[in-house]
Amino acid sequence: MDARDEGNPMAKRAVSIYDIAKLAGVSTATVSNVLNKKGSYSQKTRDLVLRIAREQGYVANFAAKSLRESSTKTIALLTPDVSNDFFSTLVLKVERLLRAAGYSSYICNTGNDNEREDEYVRGLISKQVDGIVYIGGTTHAPVQAVADLPVVHIDHTGTTGVAREVYVGNDMPQLSYDMTATLFAHGCKRVALASVSASLYRTEEHDQAAGYYRYLSEHGVRLDKNLVLEGPHRQTSLVEAAQLVGECLDAGYGFDGVVALGDRVALGVVNALKERGIAVGTDVRVIGMDDSIYSRISSPAISTVRRNTGQLAKKGVEALLALLAGNKPVQTHVVVPHEVIERATTLGA
Amino acid sequence: MDARDEGNPMAKRAVSIYDIAKLAGVSTATVSNVLNKKGSYSQKTRDLVLRIAREQGYVANFAAKSLRESSTKTIALLTPDVSNDFFSTLVLKVERLLRAAGYSSYICNTGNDNEREDEYVRGLISKQVDGIVYIGGTTHAPVQAVADLPVVHIDHTGTTGVAREVYVGNDMPQLSYDMTATLFAHGCKRVALASVSASLYRTEEHDQAAGYYRYLSEHGVRLDKNLVLEGPHRQTSLVEAAQLVGECLDAGYGFDGVVALGDRVALGVVNALKERGIAVGTDVRVIGMDDSIYSRISSPAISTVRRNTGQLAKKGVEALLALLAGNKPVQTHVVVPHEVIERATTLGA
DNA sequence: CCTTTCTACGTAACCGTTTAACTATTGCGA
DNA sequence: TCGCAATAGTTAAACGGTTACGTAGAAAGG
Numbered sequence: 001m002d003a004r005d006e007g008n009p010m011a012k013r014a015v016s017i018y019d020i021a022k023l024a025g026v027s028t029a030t031v032s033n034v035l036n037k038k039g040s041y042s043q044k045t046r047d048l049v050l051r052i053a054r055e056q057g058y059v060a061n062f063a064a065k066s067l068r069e070s071s072t073k074t075i076a077l078l079t080p081d082v083s084n085d086f087f088s089t090l091v092l093k094v095e096r097l098l099r100a101a102g103y104s105s106y107i108c109n110t111g112n113d114n115e116r117e118d119e120y121v122r123g124l125i126s127k128q129v130d131g132i133v134y135i136g137g138t139t140h141a142p143v144q145a146v147a148d149l150p151v152v153h154i155d156h157t158g159t160t161g162v163a164r165e166v167y168v169g170n171d172m173p174q175l176s177y178d179m180t181a182t183l184f185a186h187g188c189k190r191v192a193l194a195s196v197s198a199s200l201y202r203t204e205e206h207d208q209a210a211g212y213y214r215y216l217s218e219h220g221v222r223l224d225k226n227l228v229l230e231g232p233h234r235q236t237s238l239v240e241a242a243q244l245v246g247e248c249l250d251a252g253y254g255f256d257g258v259v260a261l262g263d264r265v266a267l268g269v270v271n272a273l274k275e276r277g278i279a280v281g282t283d284v285r286v287i288g289m290d291d292s293i294y295s296r297i298s299s300p301a302i303s304t305v306r307r308n309t310g311q312l313a314k315k316g317v318e319a320l321l322a323l324l325a326g327n328k329p330v331q332t333h334v335v336v337p338h339e340v341i342e343r344a345t346t347l348g349a
Numbered sequence: 350m351d352a353r354d355e356g357n358p359m360a361k362r363a364v365s366i367y368d369i370a371k372l373a374g375v376s377t378a379t380v381s382n383v384l385n386k387k388g389s390y391s392q393k394t395r396d397l398v399l400r401i402a403r404e405q406g407y408v409a410n411f412a413a414k415s416l417r418e419s420s421t422k423t424i425a426l427l428t429p430d431v432s433n434d435f436f437s438t439l440v441l442k443v444e445r446l447l448r449a450a451g452y453s454s455y456i457c458n459t460g461n462d463n464e465r466e467d468e469y470v471r472g473l474i475s476k477q478v479d480g481i482v483y484i485g486g487t488t489h490a491p492v493q494a495v496a497d498l499p500v501v502h503i504d505h506t507g508t509t510g511v512a513r514e515v516y517v518g519n520d521m522p523q524l525s526y527d528m529t530a531t532l533f534a535h536g537c538k539r540v541a542l543a544s545v546s547a548s549l550y551r552t553e554e555h556d557q558a559a560g561y562y563r564y565l566s567e568h569g570v571r572l573d574k575n576l577v578l579e580g581p582h583r584q585t586s587l588v589e590a591a592q593l594v595g596e597c598l599d600a601g602y603g604f605d606g607v608v609a610l611g612d613r614v615a616l617g618v619v620n621a622l623k624e625r626g627i628a629v630g631t632d633v634r635v636i637g638m639d640d641s642i643y644s645r646i647s648s649p650a651i652s653t654v655r656r657n658t659g660q661l662a663k664k665g666v667e668a669l670l671a672l673l674a675g676n677k678p679v680q681t682h683v684v685v686p687h688e689v690i691e692r693a694t695t696l697g698a
Numbered sequence: 699c700c701t702t703t704c705t706a707c708g709t710a711a712c713c714g715t716t717t718a719a720c721t722a723t724t725g726c727g728a
Numbered sequence: 729t730c731g732c733a734a735t736a737g738t739t740a741a742a743c744g745g746t747t748a749c750g751t752a753g754a755a756a757g758g
Contacts, residue, residue, distance in 0.1 A: 128412055417745055
């Protein structure tokens, strides 16, 4: 009886390169060479080894391989909330591109909890990931020093202080500027700002609001603090947004346009307006942001800003692959253009 | 110069147990023992090793550890679509429970592509995951034989033919039965069935519809084929549902209730009805399923069925942990109770 | 004082792969 | 015929941990 067959009969060891070598009557080196198309071997040996490998259902031991090669061909994707439509879209697109490039992805949901994030990162370093992609949101505390891994931030603020680091995102101030401009272009006179996302996006959100303020000051519109609707940051941004808008209306602060920093927020606003019998798209125009499912399922459909997740993912992955290849990135801050999508809530009817 | 310091200066090797042993003047065995709280060592040695480990920023090499132990403490979570609210909730809850039990999760998005799923599974076996959890949807083709790993299915149909396998889910036929019963209890006479989810859930969906048919036959209600609204299965179940309902109305097939197999479908139905000026909740009552975000953001809020993701996750993880511990599962099919949540679309006003 | 039993380590094998370095055989040109 | 190169392999070390087993020294018991 082969020594390797002993022990717990339940736990039948997986077949290894060693077993194949034995069956084929060659050395493990040759088996390895054949399987990796390296070195030299005869056609006959190749066929034999391949046949046996298939017959035995051989599958390489990843741990052994990455221990030896000290490379895992795995990238960690850190995102605050995969159940967020925008983020999960981004995550999925990044994952697809990485897979096409021969990398596996390790999807981590941090819940925007810095402690959990650090815990994750420690685990990831232990797991020897080859790189890290932060997707969405903000990391408030400086991110834990991340060995010397390449890091890419997609729609994410926060720094790791690592040498090889690239940021990919939209020009958020310009984005809210364009949203505001769109409403004024439709003749709106009093435009409110609604921002009630979860605290996840605080820093980013601050940037976002900037464009609203800049538009007003550039166009000589007096800022009315009563029209800046900012709630405490809870999960249900939608319900909260509806509430804030309701309170604003009930308090008699009239407005004819709403810049909503997020489609969920916009949807809450639209619902609140509808409930009060206000004609959305004519009496009050609303624009959201992200071109997420929420803007499309709404009735009336919500105008929004497409942030171009496809490009964000593509540029991010390109940057990461460049870093992994050891190249210095061409630019450390990549800006992806956005696009205003007008629908019923600004066009009316 | 230490031999281990040679080579590419960029790629500074991570500090290993070997380095610590050298610095502490002990053997690697002792270091390992201290770090794992095994074996015996003096207080002095313990403190010394721990201090050096901390100072050097030691982090264990996961590949080496799992190669030696042939266990990764990692579970694969296979789900058709993480951007689906219901699935991602389930995934997140399962992940949290597993982490509490000391397991990492490897989240895989199969896109319900059997080929991609097989590719994933091969990779997972290579990565030596300790177990697999299928979350949501259906695997049409028999799932690839999955070594001898424990497998748990949560809200998922399809078999791996593996020895240690447990199913956790709701009683779907009963669920649609209860949905139908709810509408009839409100006095509805003609109840339609709308099912337009993506093909992801086909088998499961077939089960789902069963309760609708059973209710009708048990209560002597004649089945009107015109009220069974089934679209070709596309992604945008919402738009499609709205379209189907619209066509049905335009064709003059009246109804006063809709059983929608999914909240997205229900939302599409509600939107279509509203657009035609039909009073949802009084003229026509609608009930969805999953208690997802879609039912809550709708205005009017949509009645739905809570499937209890908390329990689904909990029972699933419990079963998996039992299997991992080598125990035979108490039951191979666990049924989690559901609960009808009535909101405005069945209660009116 | 001798034997036994602990305590506190050290030694070395092992997990499965890759790969540098080496060997043996063959072919071929000069 | 000799030398050289190419082909087809083999051997053994290395990756970074864990752990069975060995052992030196101290304490304890008779």
